[in-house]
Every structure is written in C-alpha cells, then in structure tokens.
Amino acid sequence: MPQHETFYVIRRPAENAGAAIVTVSHEIPANGEELGAFGDPGAAIDFAQQEVRRLIARGLAAEYVDPPDDLVGAG
Numbered sequence: 001m002p003q004h005e006t007f008y009v010i011r012r013p014a015e016n017a018g019a020a021i022v023t024v025s026h027e028i029p030a031n032g033e034e035l036g037a038f039g040d041p042g043a044a045i046d047f048a049q050q051e052v053r054r055l056i057a058r059g060l061a062a063e064y065v066d067p068p069d070d071l072v073g074a075g
Contacts, residue, residue, distance in 0.1 A: 005026065006026065006037050006038070006039065007024050007025075007037070007038045007039070007040070007041045007044035007067075008024065008026065008027070008028055008034055008036070008038075009022065009023075009024055009034070009036040009037075009038070009044050009047050009048045009051065010022070010024075010025055010028055010032040010033060010034055010035065011032065011035055011051070011062075012029065012031055012032045012033075013031060014063065018060070018061060019060075019062065019063070020055060020060065020061065020063070021063055021064075021065050022048045022055070022062060022063070022064050022065070023065040023066070023067055024044045024045055024048055024067040035047070035048075035051055036051075041067075045067070048064055049064050052064040
C-alpha cells in the first residue's frame with residue numbers, strides 16, 4: 001500500500017433527517033464533513049467507529065458504513 005494515500009473519515013447526512021452516516025473514503029464528497037485524516041486505513045476505521053459511538057452517546061442517530069473493499073485492501 002502506498003504511504004501517500006490519505007484515508008478520510010467523513011460524516012454525511014443519512015436519508016433520515018437528523019441521522020448521520022460515518023465512513024472512510026479517499027475523497028470528501030460535497031455533502032460530507034471531514035472528521036479526520038489518516039495514513040493508515042485501520043486507524044481511520046477505528047476512529048470512524050469511535051466517532052459513531054460518541055455521536056450515539058450524545059443522543060444523535062449515527063451509523064458506521066464499511067468502506068468498499070478496494071479502498072482498504074483485501075484481508
């Protein structure tokens with residue numbers, strides 16, 4: 001895996017008003033908010049999952065969505 005890759009943890013609005021989807025991506029979509037940037041996909045996924053737990057603890061509806069397999073590699 002190239003060292004220069006950046007894995008962004010992003011939050012996007014879900015279809016349900018007031019809910020959020022948190023995931024990892026190489027790009028930040030127009031409707032996305034960057035929550036963090038990492039050089040390691042594992043660290044990005046761990047952070048994303050922690051962020052969902054924080055949002056839920058604050059009473060917000062949030063869901064972690066796994067990134068595509070080709071984003072973080074197989075295995």
